[in-house]
Amino acid sequence: MPGQWDDRGVPVYRDEAVVLRTHKLGEADRIVTMLTRQHGKVRAVAKGVRRTASKFGARLEPFMVADVQLWEGRTLDVITQAESLGSYGTLITDDYGSYTAASVMVETADRVTESEGSLQQYLLLVGALRSLSRREHAPTLTLDSYLLRALSVAGWAPTFTDCARCATVGPHHSIVVQLGGVVCDTCAPPGAPKVDAVTIGLLGALVEGDWPTAEAASESTRSKASGIVAAYAQWHLERGLRSLPHVSRESS
Amino acid sequence: MYEGIVQDLIDELGRLPGIGPKSAQRIAFHILQTQSFDVARLAEILTTVRERVKFCSICGNISEQDTCTICRDPRRDPALICVVEEAKDVVAIERTREFRGLYHVLGGAISPIDGIGPDDLSIRQLMQRLADGTVQEVIIATDPNLEGEATATYLSRLLTTLEIRVTRLASGLPVGGDLEYADEVTLGRAFEGRRSVS
Numbered sequence: 547m548p549g550q551w552d553d554r555g556v557p558v559y560r561d562e563a564v565v566l567r568t569h570k571l572g573e574a575d576r577i578v579t580m581l582t583r584q585h586g587k588v589r590a591v592a593k594g595v596r597r598t599a600s601k602f603g604a605r606l607e608p609f610m611v612a613d614v615q616l617w618e619g620r621t622l623d624v625i626t627q628a629e630s631l632g633s634y635g636t637l638i639t640d641d642y643g644s645y646t647a648a649s650v651m652v653e654t655a656d657r658v659t660e661s662e663g664s665l666q667q668y669l670l671l672v673g674a675l676r677s678l679s680r681r682e683h684a685p686t687l688t689l690d691s692y693l694l695r696a697l698s699v700a701g702w703a704p705t706f707t708d709c710a711r712c713a714t715v716g717p718h719h720s721i722v723v724q725l726g727g728v729v730c731d732t733c734a735p736p737g738a739p740k741v742d743a744v745t746i747g748l749l750g751a752l753v754e755g756d757w758p759t760a761e762a763a764s765e766s767t768r769s770k771a772s773g774i775v776a777a778y779a780q781w782h783l784e785r786g787l788r789s790l791p792h793v794s795r796e797s798s
Numbered sequence: 799m800y801e802g803i804v805q806d807l808i809d810e811l812g813r814l815p816g817i818g819p820k821s822a823q824r825i826a827f828h829i830l831q832t833q834s835f836d837v838a839r840l841a842e843i844l845t846t847v848r849e850r851v852k853f854c855s856i857c858g859n860i861s862e863q864d865t866c867t868i869c870r871d872p873r874r875d876p877a878l879i880c881v882v883e884e885a886k887d888v889v890a891i892e893r894t895r896e897f898r899g900l901y902h903v904l905g906g907a908i909s910p911i912d913g914i915g916p917d918d919l920s921i922r923q924l925m926q927r928l929a930d931g932t933v934q935e936v937i938i939a940t941d942p943n944l945e946g947e948a949t950a951t952y953l954s955r956l957l958t959t960l961e962i963r964v965t966r967l968a969s970g971l972p973v974g975g976d977l978e979y980a981d982e983v984t985l986g987r988a989f990e991g992r993r994s995v996s
Contacts, residue, residue: 567911572816599972603981607944608911630982639947642955649910789910 557618561585562631564611564672566652570596578606578625580614581655581671586663590616590623602628609635609648609675632672637679642794644678647685649789651675651692657783658700666699686768686793687760690775691752698753702726702782706750709733717743723778745770804830856927858903858920860885868892868901875899877934881924881953883907883941891939899937902927907945908952916952924953928960935963942969 550558563580566587571577574596580588595602605612606625611632616623638644655671674692678685694704703726707716710726711733720734721727721741728746729738744763748771751759763771780786799805804826812822829837853859854866861867868874868888878899882888888901904919927933938953940946950966957964970988971980980988 599975601979603979604943604983605981609944633982635944636947636983639944639951642948642952645908645948645951646910653911788913792908792910792913792915 558615558626559585559618560613560615561588562611562668563588563614564632564652564655564668564675565606565608566656567608568592568606574600576606577622579656581659581663581668582614583665583668587656587659588616588623590614590625591619592625592628604633604635605630607635608652609638609679611672611675632676632679634675634679638675641681641685643685644681646789646793647689648675648678650689650787650793651678651696653787653789654693654696654779654783657785657787658696664699667696670695670699683757683761684768686772687752689793690768690772691755691760693775693779694749694753695755697779697782700782704749704753704778706746706753717746719743719746721746721774723774723781741770741774742767745774749774853903857901858885858905858923859888859901873898876932878937879924879927879933879935880937880939882939883946883949887939887941897937899935904940904949907940907949909945919949921953921956925956928957928962933962935965937965937967939967942967 550560561582561584563582566579566581568579569577571591574594576592576595578590578592578595580590582588592602592606594600595606602625604610605628610630611634613629613631614625615627616625634648638648651671651674655667659667670692674688677683677688682688683691697704704710705727707728708714709716709718709728709730710722711729714730714732716728716730718728718730719740719742720729720731720738722729722735722738725733728741744767748760748763748767750756751763752771752775776790780790800808807826807829808819808822811817811825812819814822817825850862851860852862852864854861854869855864856869857866859866859868863870875898878897879902880891880897880899881902881904882891883904883906885903888903891897891901902920902924904921904924906914906919908914908916908919928936936953936957938950940949940953954964954966968987968991970984970991971977977985
């Protein structure tokens with residue numbers, strides 16, 4: 547969305563962005579992958595960002611939300627200015643469990659916005675990172691809720707009430723991630739795993755953001771739900787999430 | 799595209815970190831055109847370095863022997879261990895001449911998004927070094943970026959179970975920088991770590 551030019555005639559644009567990940571480039575630069583509010587996913591060069599006296603400082607670290615100005619480049623854009631909007635990175639890394647959960651979130655956001663980003667995905671990720679930084683809920687609950695909602699926004703909404711195949715009104719007790727959630731006994735393939743009603747209730751609460759129900763779940767129920775969410779995410783994203791096996795269930 | 803061996807040389811040079819296709823081409827032509835360039839010596843050094851240089855069996859620093867010069871030096875204080883990410887960080891700290899203890903090189907930082915977890919670093923070896931009670935203080939000197947901070951958080955959580963003082967390198971305003979350009983995180987840390995001058 548160009549339309550502005552700097553004093554040398556180079557097209558510039560400005561947007562709010564959450565930093566997903568960074569890659570080292572050359573001596574002191576980094577390629578920063580960001581999910582922006584209006585321009586979808588953007589990969590841009592931050593020059594000199596690895597130097598200790600860099601003007602960017604910690605503003606372009608993963609999990610940070612910033613107001614950025616960029617030059618449009620031929621292959622990659624170049625970040626010229628950045629102002630912090632949400633310094634979630636340091637608050638998240640103070641807790642190892644939150645750090646591993648946030649890593650899965652940004653990797654998922656990177657994957658679900660591979661073709662194009664959306665405002666909904668941006669707001670969802672920023673909200674989840676803010677919630678993690680404020681320790682509003684257990685990191686794994688926030689992560690599972692984020693994963694289910696991010697996949698829903700991407701078009702893979704799970705159902706945990708009616709049958710995912712024939713829409714027969716629930717409750718049902720078989721979950722088949724390949725079919726999109728719970729299925730009735732008629733639609734369930736032979737050997738489909740049965741899941742208890744409490745776990746299915748927790749999964750539904752995570753999709754809807756019903757936090758009192760989610761917080762009331764026992765650790766074993768949360769663990770079972772996390773396994774189902776992980777399987778659901780890995781199936782729909784096709785390639786496994788590299789960060790998912792590193793999620794820590796302990797908080798420091 | 800060049801023919802045969804010249805293109806092979808450009809391709810191999812281009813695989814080195816920080817060397818793009820243009821730089822690889824420039825280096826290749828420097829090797830081809832400069833008469834005085836001692837190619838045999840460069841080739842010999844590259845082969846020798848691969849054969850002789852290994853990682854110190856105690857700290858993980860690079861060394862030509864089983865243990866590095868720092869671990870072998872009896873003047874170093876064995877009660878202090880400085881934990882760093884890479885061997886390059888040892889050189890940077892040694893340049894300050896401020897630290898007289900020993901090092902432990904982790905071999906990277908925890909980065910789940912890159913598939914690097916605590917088991918991929920030499921954290922188990924660090925815990926083994928701390929088991930005999932000689933070490934009184936562990937200084938965590940991982941990079942002041944997100945992965946480095948997360949690694950420091952993980953280590954500090956692990957080390958609190960031992961009766962060892964755990965410290966983290968201070969972070970704040972860089973010398974030579976302008977206060978107005980400092981980001982909130984850096985400036986906040988500078989306030990946290992302020993010290994009395996009177």
